[in-house]
Amino acid sequence: MKIVTRFPPSPTGPLHIGSARTALFNYLFAQNGGGKMILRFEDTDKTRSKKEFEEDIFEGLNWLGMNCSEVFHQSERILVYRKYLEKLLAEEKAYYSDESKVTEFKSENDDSEDPSETLIDAPLRVIRLKNLKKVIIFNDIVRGEISIDTTELGDFIIARSIEEPLYHFAVVVDDFEMEATHIIRGEDGIYNTPRQILIQEAIGAPRPSYCHIPFVLGEDKSKLSKRHGAVSVNEYKMMGILPDAFLNYLALLGWNPGTTKEIFTREELIKEFSLSKIQKSGAVFSIEKLRWINREHLKKMSLADFKKLTLNYIPKEITSLPEWSEDRLTRLLPDLKERIYVLKEISDLGNGGDLSYIFDKPQYKTELLLPKKNKSNKNILSTHLEKVINLIEKIDASKTINKDTVKEAIWDYANEKGRGDVLWPMRVALSGKEKSPDPFTLSEILGKEATLSRLQNAISLLKG
RNA sequence: GGCUCUAUCGUCUAUCGGCUAGGACACAUCCUUCUCAAGGAUGGAAGGCGGGUUCGACUCCCGCUAGAGUCACCA
Numbered sequence A: 001m002k003i004v005t006r007f008p009p010s011p012t013g014p015l016h017i018g019s020a021r022t023a024l025f026n027y028l029f030a031q032n033g034g035g036k037m038i039l040r041f042e043d044t045d046k047t048r049s050k051k052e053f054e055e056d057i058f059e060g061l062n063w064l065g066m067n068c069s070e071v072f073h074q075s076e077r078i079l080v081y082r083k084y085l086e087k088l089l090a091e092e093k094a095y096y097s098d099e100s101k102v103t104e105f106k107s108e109n110d111d112s113e114d115p116s117e118t119l120i121d122a123p124l125r126v127i128r129l130k131n132l133k134k135v136i137i138f139n140d141i142v143r144g145e146i147s148i149d150t151t152e153l154g155d156f157i158i159a160r161s162i163e164e165p166l167y168h169f170a171v172v173v174d175d176f177e178m179e180a181t182h183i184i185r186g187e188d189g190i191y192n193t194p195r196q197i198l199i200q201e202a203i204g205a206p207r208p209s210y211c212h213i214p215f216v217l218g219e220d221k222s223k224l225s226k227r228h229g230a231v232s233v234n235e236y237k238m239m240g241i242l243p244d245a246f247l248n249y250l251a252l253l254g255w256n257p258g259t260t261k262e263i264f265t266r267e268e269l270i271k272e273f274s275l276s277k278i279q280k281s282g283a284v285f286s287i288e289k290l291r292w293i294n295r296e297h298l299k300k301m302s303l304a305d306f307k308k309l310t311l312n313y314i315p316k317e318i319t320s321l322p323e324w325s326e327d328r329l330t331r332l333l334p335d336l337k338e339r340i341y342v343l344k345e346i347s348d349l350g351n352g353g354d355l356s357y358i359f360d361k362p363q364y365k366t367e368l369l370l371p372k373k374n375k376s377n378k379n380i381l382s383t384h385l386e387k388v389i390n391l392i393e394k395i396d397a398s399k400t401i402n403k404d405t406v407k408e409a410i411w412d413y414a415n416e417k418g419r420g421d422v423l424w425p426m427r428v429a430l431s432g433k434e435k436s437p438d439p440f441t442l443s444e445i446l447g448k449e450a451t452l453s454r455l456q457n458a459i460s461l462l463k464g
Numbered sequence B: 001g002g003c004u005c006u007a008u009c010g011u012c013u014a015u016c017g018g019c020u021a022g023g024a025c026a027c028a029u030c031c032u033u034c035u036c037a038a039g040g041a042u043g044g045a046a047g048g049c050g051g052g053u054u055c056g057a058c059u060c061c062c063g064c065u066a067g068a069g070u071c072a073c074c075a
Helices: A017-032 A051-063 A078-090 A167-177 A187-205 A234-239 A244-253 A266-272 A289-300 A303-313 A324-340 A344-348 A379-394 A403-417 A421-433 A439-463
Strands: A004-009 A036-041 A071-073 A096-097 A125-129 A135-140 A144-148 A157-161 A182-186 A209-213
Touching: A004 A017, A004 A182, A017 A036, A017 A051, A017 A182, A017 A234, A017 A244, A017 A266, A036 A051, A051 A324, A078 A096, A078 A125, A078 A157, A078 A167, A078 A234, A125 A187, A125 A324, A135 A187, A135 A209, A144 A187, A157 A167, A167 A187, A182 A187, A187 A209, A209 A324, A234 A244, A244 A266, A244 A289, A289 A324, A303 A324, A303 A344, A324 A439, A379 A403, A379 A421, A379 A439, A403 A439, A421 A439
Parallel strands: A004 A036, A036 A071, A182 A209
Antiparallel strands: A096 A125, A125 A157, A135 A144
16 A cells, blocks of 8 residues: 655645644655655635745745645635535435524634634535434554544534535545545644544545644643744744754654664655654754754755855855955854854854954954963063964965964964963954954964964054 | 543653663753863753552553643634
């Protein structure tokens, strides 16, 4: 049996973390079993469905690399549902029901994009399913056997009219026609399952396997929603989270491989994923851990790939700086890659941050050149810096200026005179900062010329 | 409220009756170090409560408690 899973978002809001995680589990399971996942937009609610959300969801899935070759829209399948509706009506498994009162519904859902008060303009005739009022027992891959009495459901409504099927009906027909073998969805789907099984039995569809996965929760342990902050996938993309890192983290929310392994490539995830390892209880979303995982992925990335990404995040304030050059950026990359968790930090380093001094003469007060401990006088410090210049100039022209050669040239002198007295002013001269990478790394990034001129500047300041 | 589900460090989790309860994130301290970051080491930190079953329960059963979800002519 070929595995077919489905991801059926309703385009009533942007792709959020919870849905992305549900999609991921469907994707991983299908890929793992050599099957496929289909994407189905459940847009039968014309008032709430928006094209822009559909695009957001589609792009989000693309970004995460979960492209689906088969994409359906329920709004385009009205005739299909109609066919099944007519069949049910003919077999008297469903019937038209005249409704006397118009029901009014007030949305209380925080997540809803709607204005919160909606009045449904209700037609007087609807289609109801004849409910045999039995106890439905189904097996859930995560939770085992679940039994729910459908008596109080009554003869529930399956369509507003012959051409306006409701969610449950459309879902069951689609899952049947698209031959879905596994329904992997959020645990709130548990309550939907009995009535969907009732519809299945009425139309003569086989029962797929059910797998209800726990929620992704907010800090307060309630289902993750807008009030918890950044919940849409796009926000994480903007932040500079890597798609594979995001997938990696999402997979670990509610699933684990049974080993202590935490960093996975997409391929490893697919290979090791199994539904039986899914957790029963909800998992709180932690941005901290996501950042850490992103960092681990960043570490494993090649410098060339990192450079491509970096270029997208370098702000204008930096590229318009007098000493800006791509070469210098390239030399900065190894250190930068070690320091950041998310790509957005690169932009944040722009204004007066740790990137601006790389591409412009540092501005600082002379006092900063004085080491905190063992304050030596300015004359001694400027002598040290002069010597440093001298030593760097003497580096054999056949050798390039890099952190190793500079360190080699200066180390003995610094050791002899006190590393703090030599290295601190040297580092401040190059960075203008109290905190920065070490002076050897800085001189490699800046290059010989800029290094020497910054040292010279510092000497003038000390003598001034 | 009815119904359904869940319950191990602050968080993500391991344990499928033998536990000195393991790992990761975060946190703290120390080391390394001119500063920062990184790295290394160490540490604090958990089985909701009460009954059973058992030689032995975090693990199995029951009750309670707590939390979540769900009860539409939304999906």
